[in-house]
Amino acid sequence: QVQLVESGGGLAQPGGSLRLSCVASRNSFSGRWMGWYRQAPGNEREFVARITTSGGTTYVDSVKGRFTISRDNAKNTVYLQMNSLKPEDTAVYYCNTAPIAYFPWGQGTQVTVSS
Secondary structure (H helix, E strand, C coil): CCCEEEECCEEECCCCCEEEEEEECCCCCCCCCEEEEEECCCCCCEEEEEECCCCCEEECHHHCCCEEEEEEHHHCEEEEEECCCCHHHCEEEEEEECCCCCCCCCCCEEEEECC
């Protein structure tokens, strides 16, 4: 069974940056669109960004121009570079296939944006 492991979260000040990583336990990213999702307290999990096999990207409007998704298929890793962070970006961030999440969800990585 594929396991997804997210990392790179933490505490950041407004305007700061973080880089998230997601690694799969097997060569599971090849040929798949991948995405980042997030869930804030009291809210449902929501889509943040996705990347196609050829590198095309799509973002939710609230993060456009601030977040960048990328992938390294050789390392079976997906990244999310987050700049100009805002308090409303506070959430647990997850990766999975996109636009439909096929794999079991990982534990996620907590991102907290606060001064």
